[in-house]
Amino acid sequence: MSRLIIGRALSVSGVMAGTLATVTSLAGIVSVIVTTSTFCPESISSARCSAASSKAALIAAYGLTAAGAAGLLLVAGRAVSPEA
Secondary structure: OOHHHHHHHHHHHHHHHHHHHHHHHHHHHHHHHHOOOOOOOOOOOHHHHHHHHHHHHHHHHHHHHHHHHHHHHHHHHHHHOOOO
């Protein structure tokens, strides 16, 4: 395989992964907002809302971490082939 094909594949993978990671991160951030005590219904205990909020925060953090890793795929694509 040529370096150009490998570079383009890495770049395209980075763009797709970055998009997915950003959407995941935004979903986590919205989930944190929704699980605050203001929006949490009274029928659900505050401990359950707090646990859901912390899990949503982890999803947001994982999404941001994955977006950073996707950026590294883009850099790797440029390193392999600057034309990609």
